[in-house]
Amino acid sequence: MKQRKTRTLMGIILTLLMLIPVFQDSRPALLQRFEYDLYDIRLKHFAKREQDPRIVIVDVDEKSLAEQGRWPWNRAKLAQLLDQLFDHYGVAIAGFDMVFSEADSSIDLEQLATLLLEADQIPDLQRILQQLNPDQRLAAAIRERPVVLGYSFDRSDRQLQAGDPGIAVAHSSPLLDQQPIPRASGIIASVDGLHSQQAYSGFFDNPMVDSDGVYRRVPMLQMYQGQYYPSLSLAIWLALFDERQVIPEFEADLFGDHQALVSISAGGQKIPVDSSAAMLVPYRGGKGSFPYISATDVMNGLAEPAQLNGAIVLIGTSAAGLLDLRVTPVSSRYPGVEVHANILSGLLDNRIFSEPDYTVAVEIMQLLISGILLSVLIPRSSVTSSTLITLGWAACLTAFNLYAWQSLYWVLPLGYTLFLVLLLYLFQQTTGYFFETRNVKQLAGQFGHYIPPEVVRELGRQEEGVHLSGENRDMTIFFSDIRGFTRISEQLTPQQLTRMMNIYLTEMTHIIHQQHGTVDKYIGDAVMAFWGAPLKDDDHARHGLDAALAMLQQLPIVNQRLVAEGLPEVEIGIGLHAGIMSVGNMGSEFRMAYTVMGDAVNLASRLEGLTRFYGCPLLVSGELCERLPGYLYRQIDRVQVKGRLEPVELFQPISVANTEDADLAERVASFNQGVALYREQQWASARERFQQWLTHAPSDSVATIYLQRIAELEQNSPGKEWHAVFSHQLK
Known part of the structure; x- marks a missing residue:
């Protein structure tokens, strides 16, 4: 415990x-x-593992570069791309996952040839130059259309200032400024000629890549020069609903000491974010979760109109050398443009994973x-x-x-x-093994010489432990003794006596251990043992009796070994009783022993002593006989022993029932009937039964005793009050 x-x-x-x-x-x-x-x-x-047709990626792929020329294209081509997307295919909105940070000074030769052929219709050269300006051509294509430009914030010490981020979606406030929202020191945005103050734009860089380099979350806001600007996906979302601002929402944190950002409201939807304004990317699946259309097919009018009509379009690149790859949870080579597409898809489905506050x-x-x-x-x-x-x-x-x-x-x-x-499981199992090992060692020290090792191990596994302080328990007690030991010991040298006892006690103890018994002590040539402690044993009486019978069967083999070594044979007497007794550590301050005490112990000792008087190698009490009806018993006597007022029935176990021949069982039954007739004072009938027994066992002491008693009682009748109890009070 x-x-x-x-x-x-x-x-x-x-x-x-x-x-x-x-x-x-x-x-x-x-x-x-x-x-x-x-x-x-x-x-x-x-993951959903199905494409979302509402969001289409117009891809500057290898095919586009082969047909339209190497990258970067003249921005007049990009203007043509936008014209096709909006005028021919009717897309809902277009976002550029790219930045145009430098002015385009290239000239579209096809456009120049067209203008020169129409020179008579153009009043001056200045207008020709304006129409040839690719940035102005792209700016004209962007103007008055839901187009979102991308840019990248810079957090280096260089503090780059290329372009303008456009309109801030949230202004500085005490609560918002307290949040750990990423802060930028510089910017790389599109040239002013492309970017108007009313145009939508958003950043596509991610300063919140996890420590293992994986894109799991993307900030929806970044702070720059005291204002808060949206990500590309958030800017596209705002453009869809023609909104310019987001509303941050705060809640008290777990400890209530400050307000933490939990969401931002945009486009009529509450977007869950963490205190850094970051959103977990709701990836639909691996690469290709959204339809891809080659940019050149759009420019040439070869794309399927049904795919683009009303769609949200993201313009990105996948050509070799231009591929914008990211490491994501779903792929180690994932197009960056699809990260924005996944966010928009999650917003459309209101399928945003979040960590609650x-x-x-x-x-x-x-x-x-x-x-x-x-x-x-x-x-x-x-x-x-x-x-x-x-x-x-x-x-x-x-x-x-x-x-x-x-x-x-x-x-x-x-x-x-x-x-x-896992840690608790391993820790508890390890400490449990440590304690169990220590318990087994302690128990082995206390019981190792008296009980078998497997019982010691079982004791170590007991959940309730072992009560060493003492308790009353129903148990079986065993005493055995070598007959005539004093005479034998006088004939042997000390070395021979030691060898004889070692051989005998080793064999007897081994049998006790086989039957899960505990050797209490050796008292000279005597052995005291018990069953039912320290390990509880509901079948202790059977184990004790089986051990006693096994000892008697093993004794001839032991005697053969003794004779082979020039030592005398031995005979033993065994007393066995089952009942309630006290068991525990008993003794003095100087020495303690785990032993048993009580009336039941004394009775077992008396039974062992009576084996000499009756000439039986094994005597058990009537209480033990009643518990084990499956054995063949010979009824010996009803006696009164020293220290006990109530009579005790004595029985001699012969064997397990039905294991011997029928003739032996009949003779035992006849003997037991003779005892019953004796107690009923039917002397003649009883004498006949005992004499029949002696014809098969002429040296049997019990039958001889009964015949002697009958002869005496016939001369001196005991009277009707006689209970057939023989007194051994002085023994």
């Missing part, structure tokens, strides 16, 4: 120590990587419940049961986590809790 409490307390302390990194938000890197891996597994397993509280509760549950149950369970409990609890945690993921779009931490579950 004390060891279980110690293991439980140690498990709870370990759990509390594991909580510290959660409060400090400083989990070990390896465990954080494990959490990332579990997130990736869930994302890939529950009470995520830390959920994780703390998971850790506490796991720690307390396993710390309490594992020390009280076997290895198999504790393994099943641990696996079951881990399955429950995983099932709850997957339910929250799939049904509520909640991303709840799981890896750190599973690590604690």
Whole structure:
């Protein structure tokens, strides 16, 4: 019990120590990587794996470069691309996942030839030059259309200032400025000729790539020069609804000491974000989750109109040398343009994974419940049961986590809790093994010479421990003694006597151990043993009797060994009784012994002494005989022994019933009938039965005793009040 409490307390302390990194938000890197891996597994397993036709990627691919020329194209071609998308195909909106940070000074020769042929219609050269300006041509194509330009923020010490980010979607405020939103020191945006103050634009860089280099989250806002600007996907979302501002929403954190950003409202939808304004990318699947159309097919009018009509278009690149690849949970080579497409798809479906603002509280509760549950149950369970409990609890945690993921779009931490579950399991099993090993060593020191090793091991596994302080218990007690030992010992040298006792006691003790008995002590040539302690044994009476019968069967073999070594043969007497007795560590301050005491012990000792008087090698009490009816018994006598007022029935076990021949069973039954007739004072009939027994066993002392008693009682009638009890009070 004390060891279980110690293991439980140690498990709870370990759990509390594991909580510290959660409060400090400083989990070990390896465990954080494990959490990332579990997130990736869930994302890939529950991915939709089907294309979203509402968002189309117009791709500057190898085919486009082969037909339209090398990149970068003259921006007049991009203007032609936009004209086709809006005028011919009727797209809803177009976003550029690219930046035009430098002016385009190239000339489109085809356009120049056309203008020269029409020179008589153009009043001056200045107008020709204006029409040849590719930036103005692209700016004209962008103007009055829902087109979103991309740009990249710079966080280096160079503080680059190329272009303008456009309109801020949130202004500086005390609450917003307190949030750990990424802050930029510079910008690389499109040239002013392309970017008007009313145009939509958004950043496509990601300063929040996870520590393992994987794109799992993207900031929706970044701060630049005291204002907050949107990501490319958020800017496209705002442009769809013709909105210019987002509304940040805050809630008190777990400890209530400050307000944390939890979402931003845009386009009539609340977008869950973390305090850094970052959103988990709701990946639909691997590369190709959205339709791709070659840019040159759009420019040449060869694209399928049904694919583009009303679609959200993202213009990106996949040609060799231009490929914008990212490492994502679903692929290690994932087009960056599809990251924006996944965000827009998630917004359209309102399928945004998020970490609730009470995520830390959920994780703390998971850790506490796991720690307390396993710390309490594992020390009280076997290895198999504790393994099943641990696996079951881990399955429950995983099932709850997957339910929250799939049904509520909640991303709840799981890896750190599973690590604690595994750690507690290994810790509890290790400490359990340590305590069990120590217990076995202690028990071996106390019982190793008296009980078999397998019983010692079983004692070490007992959940309730061993009561050494003393208790009353129903047990079987055994005494055996070598007859005539004093005479034998006088004939032997000390060395011969030691050798004889070693051979005899080794064989007898081995039989006791085989029957799960405990050797209490050796008293010279006597052996005292018991069954039912320290390990409880519901079948202790049978084990004790089987041991006694086995000893008698083994004794001839022992005598053969003794004779072979020039030692005398031995005969033994055994007394056996079952009843309630006290068992425990008993003794003095100087010496303690695990032993038994009580009336039942004294009776067993008396039975062993009476074997000499009756000439029987084994005597058992009537109480033990009643418990084991499956044996063949010869009824010996009804006696009164020293220290006990109530008469005791004596029986001699012959064998297990039905294992001997029928003739022996009949003779035993006849003898027992003779005892019954004797007690009924039918002397003649009783004499006849005992004489019949002597014809088969002429040296039997019991039958001879009864014949002597009958002769005396016939001369002196005992009267009607006679109870046929023979007194051994002086023995």
